[in-house]
Amino acid sequence: MFTRDLDRLTGVRSGKGTFYPQFRATTQRLERVVHALDAISRALVQTVDGPEKLVRAVADAARIHLEADWVLLALADGALPDAHPRHLILDNEGIAYSFEGLAGTKDPSGHTPDLVLDRLLDILRGQLAQFRLPVIENHHAHVPIELDGDVVGAFAAWTAGHRVLDGTDGIVMRILSSQTAVALQNSALFQQSQVLLADSERACAVASRHASDLAARNVELLATQRELDAAQRHQLLDCERHRIARELHDSVAQCVLSAGMQIEVCRSEAEEQLVDKGGRALFERLDVAKELTRSAVEQLRSAIYTLNHRSDAQRSSLPEMLAQLANVHMPDDLRVTLHVTGAAVELRSGVEHALLRIAGEALFNTAMHGSASRAIVRLAYKPTSVSLSIADDGIGDPEKLRMLLRLADGPDVDGHHRGLANMVARAREHGGTLAVRRSRMGGIQLLATVPHPPGVVS
Known part of the structure; x- marks a missing residue:
């Protein structure tokens, strides 16, 4: 029973003399896998920080896990057109190389082995037919990067003589390659959304300014309209006031003046014919009538003056x-x-x-x-x-x-x-x-x- 449990837990048989060496090798592989998975998880969370950091983190995770001399990650021309960078090369010290002139990278010409550069050119040109399936050799691994069933690029690594690749390394490489395509696409979409968000915020700010300008102009137009309406009403009122003033001057005022003149004539005649007390009373009444007509004329003149000087333009x-x-x-x-x-x-x-x-x-x-x-x-x-x-x-x-x-x-x-x-x-x-x-x-x-x-x- 104990031997069967060990077999299930470690994948080795305890009855052989090689049990402990196999156990130690399995333990080392498990530790490398755990570290690799941890590196993969830390690499994939770089999505929101931009695709450049993401690609660098994925390549670095593969380099550390495989103890690789060279790691290559590249996308074929035309595949994932919005994803950048398109390729990256790391050496065993983590120094990055790229033809795209990325920040912190060097030109691979003169530094990178021909087999790495040749593989890069094959991937960029889409010559991936021979690598549609993962290739795991002693010191070389090549895993296609797939998205929605299509091969969009490849992930390759070369190791030194002391580091022999096995099936576990192939699984780690496949996990990295499969997640890399999705993460690159998500990163590109995230960057696009950030650009769209910035554009929408700018457009919103412009629209807000336009709305404020339109509101201000609308207020000005309403004020102008009110002023025009008021000016039109004032003009009509002025015309009517002038008409009434002319009527008062030409008709009522003349009649009142004529009445005053007749009263004055009557008063003069009454004064000449004054012979008794009753005549004196009549004379006093005519004086009152004269004063009333004089006051009426003054009031009419005041009204005519007010009507003729009622212009609101300079009132x-x-x-x-x-x-x-x-x-x-x-x-x-x-x-x-x-x-x-x-x-x-x-x-x-x-x-x-x-x-x-x-x-x-x-x-x-x-x-x-x-x-x-x-x-x-x-x-x-x-x-x-x-x-x-x-x-x-x-x-x-x-x-x-x-x-x-x-x-x-x-x-x-x-x-x-x-x-x-x-x-x-x-x-x-x-x-x-x-x-x-x-x-x-x-x-x-x-x-x-x-x-x-x-x-x-x-």
Whole structure:
């Protein structure tokens, strides 16, 4: 039983006198095979490091295992076209030779035996018919490199006189050759994938830059389109404003002036015919009518001026327009002061127009109905809103005006209080409010507040 176990484990018979020499030889072969397999595994993991290191590691593993003087690994021309290097020669000291000028190799001419160079040329030319099967001789081994049933190259080695090759060496050579073809192909594919990955990353970076450029240009185009649309709307509005201004000047203003002239004629005649107290009352009523027509003409001129100077290409800011309204278009007996607080932002033209109209209507009421001598206009820019305050020192009653504002919400607003209703409507159109309170100067304070997005220039 013991002898049969030894036979299975070592491959030798214990009954012979040569048992121990055979056992030692078998042990040495096993050790060489283990070392060779370890070298093969370490060689094949070089795939990701590039084909040059892989080929060098495989050839070095064969050289060490066979104790070879010369090792040749080569691929036939046209086989595995993406695999490089195509051939490599190692001498017994591990010095590499190659015609491809690889890093760390020498030119084999003048250093390599003719039989090695002749074998290299045969392999490169595809003359492998005589070596389609492994050849294992005493000091020479030749194993074809096969892939998918085709011979794509060969693996050859020559050993010194003391190293005799056997079947175990042939098995090691076949393992190396069969794995080398697959590893070379995988290495070539890996290198291609790295190149494709780098190309795709560059293409992705270029595409990202193009996308960013397109996005920026799209934003610019949208902004330009908005500007063009706004310019077109402004042009249409300007044309309509000029038309209305002409109509007001040529029709309404002339009619009011004519009415004023007729009132003046009547006043002159009434003054000549004044004989009693009743005539004096008529004379006073004509004076009031004269003042009303004069004020109407001033208001019409102010409206015509505003309509004719409403070009958004070079339009004034809201504070400038309020200053112009306060200093140019008010009666001489009403002194108007303007105060602006906060960081000014450009508001939508509709908001500016509404606030300017509210200020104009409020100052008109102050001049005509409030008997005020002084008014203060305050424009306050806040982070989320803008407020406009008009305060005077007149005789107005805040409670009465608040009642009129409540009536303004009803359906039956008469023409006498249309100005108050218009101010409320202008504020609400832009999401704002209009409040009435007693001013510190004793008269009325109107406060209009309109929201706007924070930090956004409209």
